[in-house]
Amino acid sequence: MSSPSQPDPRFEKAKLGDDELLVAHEKALGPKPDERARYRLAPLMMLFAMAGVILFAATYLNRYSGRFDRSVYDETALPNAGGAAEAKVDPAVAGKRLFGTPGACVTCHQATGEGIPGVYPPLAGSEWATGSEERVIRIVLFGLKGPVRVRGTDFPGTAAMPAFGASGFAWSDEKIAAVLTYVRQEWGNKAAAVTPQQVHKIRQSVGERKEWTQDELLTVK
Amino acid sequence: MTTAPIQAGPTSGEWDAPAGAGAAGAPGRGPLLFLIGSALVWLVVSGVFALIASIQLHTPGFLSDCPILTHGRVRVLQETAFVYGWLGTAGPALAVWILGRLSGSPLRGTSWLGVGAAFWNAGLALGLVGIAIGDGTGTALFGLPAYVHPVMLASYAAIAIAGVLAWTGRRRGPMFAAQWYAAAALFLFPWLFSAADIMLVLAPVRGVLQAVVAGWFAQGLWTLWMAPLALAGAYYVVPRLTGKTLPNYDAASLGFWCLVFVGGWTGGRHLIGGPVPAWISTLAVVTTAMLVFHYVVVALNLRPALGAGSVLRFIAFGVGSYVLGGFVDAVTAARSVAVSTQFTTFDQAQQQLALYGGVSMLLYGTLYFAIPRIAGRAWSSADLLRGHFALAATGIALLVVSLGAAGLSQGRDLADPSVSFAAMATHMQVWLLVATGAQAILLLGNLLLAVNFLETAVLKPGSGEGVAS
Numbered sequence: 001m002s003s004p005s006q007p008d009p010r011f012e013k014a015k016l017g018d019d020e021l022l023v024a025h026e027k028a029l030g031p032k033p034d035e036r037a038r039y040r041l042a043p044l045m046m047l048f049a050m051a052g053v054i055l056f057a058a059t060y061l062n063r064y065s066g067r068f069d070r071s072v073y074d075e076t077a078l079p080n081a082g083g084a085a086e087a088k089v090d091p092a093v094a095g096k097r098l099f100g101t102p103g104a105c106v107t108c109h110q111a112t113g114e115g116i117p118g119v120y121p122p123l124a125g126s127e128w129a130t131g132s133e134e135r136v137i138r139i140v141l142f143g144l145k146g147p148v149r150v151r152g153t154d155f156p157g158t159a160a161m162p163a164f165g166a167s168g169f170a171w172s173d174e175k176i177a178a179v180l181t182y183v184r185q186e187w188g189n190k191a192a193a194v195t196p197q198q199v200h201k202i203r204q205s206v207g208e209r210k211e212w213t214q215d216e217l218l219t220v221k
Numbered sequence: 222m223t224t225a226p227i228q229a230g231p232t233s234g235e236w237d238a239p240a241g242a243g244a245a246g247a248p249g250r251g252p253l254l255f256l257i258g259s260a261l262v263w264l265v266v267s268g269v270f271a272l273i274a275s276i277q278l279h280t281p282g283f284l285s286d287c288p289i290l291t292h293g294r295v296r297v298l299q300e301t302a303f304v305y306g307w308l309g310t311a312g313p314a315l316a317v318w319i320l321g322r323l324s325g326s327p328l329r330g331t332s333w334l335g336v337g338a339a340f341w342n343a344g345l346a347l348g349l350v351g352i353a354i355g356d357g358t359g360t361a362l363f364g365l366p367a368y369v370h371p372v373m374l375a376s377y378a379a380i381a382i383a384g385v386l387a388w389t390g391r392r393r394g395p396m397f398a399a400q401w402y403a404a405a406a407l408f409l410f411p412w413l414f415s416a417a418d419i420m421l422v423l424a425p426v427r428g429v430l431q432a433v434v435a436g437w438f439a440q441g442l443w444t445l446w447m448a449p450l451a452l453a454g455a456y457y458v459v460p461r462l463t464g465k466t467l468p469n470y471d472a473a474s475l476g477f478w479c480l481v482f483v484g485g486w487t488g489g490r491h492l493i494g495g496p497v498p499a500w501i502s503t504l505a506v507v508t509t510a511m512l513v514f515h516y517v518v519v520a521l522n523l524r525p526a527l528g529a530g531s532v533l534r535f536i537a538f539g540v541g542s543y544v545l546g547g548f549v550d551a552v553t554a555a556r557s558v559a560v561s562t563q564f565t566t567f568d569q570a571q572q573q574l575a576l577y578g579g580v581s582m583l584l585y586g587t588l589y590f591a592i593p594r595i596a597g598r599a600w601s602s603a604d605l606l607r608g609h610f611a612l613a614a615t616g617i618a619l620l621v622v623s624l625g626a627a628g629l630s631q632g633r634d635l636a637d638p639s640v641s642f643a644a645m646a647t648h649m650q651v652w653l654l655v656a657t658g659a660q661a662i663l664l665l666g667n668l669l670l671a672v673n674f675l676e677t678a679v680l681k682p683g684s685g686e687g688v689a690s
Contacts, residue, residue, distance in 0.1 A: 009531035009606050011599035012590070015464025018322050019393075025460070026395050028470040046472050046518075053514050057507040061500075 095182025098175055105179065108159070113187040119159050121150040124187035133194055135217050136184075137202050140176055141165030143211035160211060165203060173199040249321065249328035249383060252335040253595050254678050256314035256380070257588065259342045261671045263306025266349075268664035270299035275660045279653040289353040297357050297364040298349055304362055304447070305373070306345055308580055312450030313377070313410075314338075315587050316403035317384035318595060319457045323400055325392035330383040337379025344372035360421055362439045367422045374414060381407040398473045398522070403453035405481060409445040413438060433501060437485070443575065444484030444512075451543070451580040452519065454587030455536050459526050462533055462590065469521040476518030483508045483515070487554075509554040516547030531606055535586030538614055542578025546571065565635065566649070567628025570621050577663070578617045585613065585670070592678060601676035605669045612666030620659035627652035 007013060016024070099105045105123075109115045113124035123129045128150060129136055143163035148155050164171045164179075171179075173196040180199075184191035274295040276283045284290040321328040328334075351357065351366035358364060365373065384407045388400065396404075417438040420426050426434055460467055467473065486508040519540065526537040549571055589606060593599050600606055627649040634645040 007530055009589075009600070009603040011593045012462060012530055012532050014461040016461045018461075019325065021457075021460050022323060022393050022395075022397055024466045025397050025470055026393075028466045029395075046469075046475065049517070050475070050514060053511050057511050060507050060510075061503060 094175075095178040095180070096186075098171075098179040099182055104164075104169070105183070108161075113183070113189075117153075118155070121148060121153075121155050123183050124189065126150050129183050130189050130191040132220070133180075133192070133198055134202065134220050136180060137176065137194065137199055138206065138212055138217060138220065140180060141199070141203060142206070142209055144213070144217075145211035146213040148214045163211065166208070173197075173203065249318070249331040249334055250595055250597070252331055252338050253314050253318055255335070256338045256341075257311050257592070257595075258674060258679065259338070260307050260311035260314065261667070261674055263302045263310060263345070264667050265664070265671055267299050267302035267307060268660070268667050270295050270302060272657065272660045272664055274299055275653070275657040279650055279657065288355075294353060294355070294357070297352050300362065301345075301349060301352060301357075301364045303576065304442070305348075305365065308447050308450065308576070308584065309410075310341065310345075311584050311588065312447065312454075312580075313380050313384070313407065315584065315591055316406055316450055316453050317380065317387070318591055319399050319453055319587075320384045320387040320391075320403050320407075323397060323457070324387040324390055326387070326390060328383050329386045329390065333379045333382045337376045337382070340372055340376035341380060344369045344376060348373070358422065360417075360435045360438070362442050363417055363421065363435070367418075370414070370418050370422065374411060374418075377410060377414075381411075397456070398467070398470075398477065399453045399457035401474070401477050402449040402456060405477075406446050406449035406453065409441075409449070409481075413441045413445060440487050441485050444480060444487065447576070447580050448480065448484075448543070451539065451583035451587075454590075455523055455526070455540060455583045458532065458536060458587055458590045459523050462530060463525045463528055465525055467522045468524065469518070472518045473522050476515045476522070479512065479515040479518070483511045487512060487550075506554045510551050512547060513551050516544045520544045531603075531610065532586050532589045534610055535582050535589060535613075538610075538617075539579055539582030539584075539586060542574055542582060542617070543580070546575040546579050549574065565628035565631040566624045566653075567632065570624035570628055573617070573624060574621045578621060582613065582617070585609070588670075592674065596678040598677060600673055602673055605673040609666045609669040609673070612662050612669065616659045616663035616666060619662065620656055623652040623655035623659060627656070 100111070108120040109123050110120070113122060115122040121128075128139065128148075139161060141163065142165060144161040146157040148157065162169070164176060176199045177194045177196040180194040183189065184194065273284060273290060274292060277292045277295065281292075288294075317328070317334065345365075348365040348369040351369065352364055356366035356368075358367060384403065388404045388407075391400075417434065420434045421431065421438070425431065456467070456473075487505050523536070523540045526533050526540055553567070553571065589600070630648045630652070631645060634648060
């Protein structure tokens with residue numbers, strides 16, 4: 001695109017002075033006579049373009065902003081109703097994780113829920129595990145000691161079931177409810193879920209105590 | 222449409238006389254030439270660091286037993302010398318000069334300009350030594366050690382005084398686009414820099430928020446400082462050399478406000494997929510897309526730069542890269558694209574396209590226009606000027622293409638767990654060698670500019686033919 005007379009690159013003469021430049025552009029902004037009654041399209045198209053961009057922006061923001069919640073990290077998610085930062089966890093998932101925590105249930109009752117014959121009773125198909133919430137919550141909160149009969153087999157009570165509600169483990173109502181919900185619905189068990197409220201009520205009403213025995217528990221409901 | 226030629230005014234040469242003063246005694250000439258000269262020194266210095274860093278990418282052992290020159294530090298040294306030394310020294314000097322020209326009166330506050338120039342360079346030199354010995358802050362584009370921050374801020378303010386005085390004391394009320402951009406850049410840098418200083422150094426925000434602030438700063442430095450500095454020059458030089466009113470000039474102010482208001486929000490796109498609330502990245506994606514509007518306006522306004530002339534060729538290349546960079550940003554900000562280009566050398570390709578192809582080229586063009594008018598004499602060599610353009614254009618194209626290709630290959634390999642790190646490195650090797658060649662070409666080009674400047678403004682000042690009669 002070279003013009004016939006290339007200007008000297010060492011000093012290219014300006015074709016417009018500073019003041020001319022200001023005046024010319026000031027005029028370009030001022031009201032223009034509507035030459036030959038032709039409407040100027042450019043500004044109108046600009047306006048349309050701008051509107052289009054803003055429409056896109058608003059739609060995109062609305063979709064992927066997570067309602068500007070600072071706890072939402074995944075752009076396709078929405079915050080909980082009420083805007084609480086606490087995420088809803090599936091008790092079965094949390095329960096499974098708790099069950100498998102080293103030193104917790106899995107150590108004795110095994111991942112299969114079958115326990116160890118003669119020492120640790122099974123949870124799968126156990127009438128205790130799937131029976132009254134009142135009893136099973138008490139077992140996990142405070143522990144169990146002495147002989148116990150599970151699935152028609154007598155366990156001599158050489159080992160004891162530790163308390164998860166106090167001392168060492170000191171699990172919260174939520175954790176105990178979660179792990180019990182998992183136990184009651186795994187390995188073919190089909191018992192109702194346990195809520196933190198139920199655990200809380202029993203914890204409050206019993207207060208502090210040592211491990212239960214089978215006979216004591218049988219008096220509960 | 223709006224490109225009606227202006228009636229030829231008095232002979233052009235007359236208009237180029239530094240306003241209100243004879244060529245010899247033009248106020249501010251000394252400090253301005255000092256600022257620009259030092260900017261060229263930093264440009265060459267950063268070019269040397271860039272070459273070392275580039276070689277280290279394919280030959281990791283290169284100079285790496287010297288702790289000062291390990292890759293991490295060389296990268297920061299290069300970036301700091303380039304951004305603060307070259308762009309940040311030449312840019313404000315030219316902005317002040319343009320504001321002075323358009324104010325219709327001689328520059329005022331020029332002794333502050335001199336003092337500021339001296340301290341800005343001293344602070345920068347100290348800062349680079351600090352980075353070399355490991356005192357850098359470790360934040361992108363904010364690598365200068367904390368102890369030089371006050372000096373940088375104060376000296377910048379001193380430099381800006383002359384520009385602000387010229388702006389507030391201008392003869393004509395309504396402003397031209399070059400003035401908006403120049404004034405905005407002068408005002409916004411201290412705000413950005415001090416805000417980042419408070420949130421990252423003095424009273425650091427915690428955790429993830431730091432990444433957010435760092436991203437905001439890096440992007441802000443680009444959209445609110447470097448880009449306006451470069452655009453001020455382009456908006457000034459293009460109509461002066463073409464002699465025509467800028468086409469679609471009525472959209473220019475929309476383009477300006479779009480950059481200023483929307484640009485600062487685009488930083489979060491570098492955090493896509495990172496541990497930050499989703500809305501930060503989402504807002505960034507949206508604003509990056511909105512910024513396309515700004516780029517379209519700039520392209521429309523500055524398209525006459527495509528005309529003939531050696532100076533305008535720099536500007537045309539710069540506008541092209543600047544606008545292209547804006548579109549590439551918008552595309553790669555989209556989440557689905559970002560996941561494969563992020564954290565690869567593709568990011569660097571984009572940065573080089575913007576900083577070198579865009580801002581640097583625009584500043585070169587402005588510089589070639591301004592120096593004869595500041596120094597009062599024509600460039601000493603036309604061949605050096607043409608050579609510089611050829612080398613710069615080739616170097617930038619090679620650099621951007623090679624880094625981009627290496628980045629795409631890296632992104633593909635990173636996403637494929639069966640590709641080992643060693644295999645990934647061999648895939649990139651060729652492109653990284655090309656990138657090193659490109660850095661060498663760029664360095665050579667910048668040396669031509671430096672020599673030309675030395676001969677024109679330093680070695681024979683005042684002799685030869687005057688141009689500002």
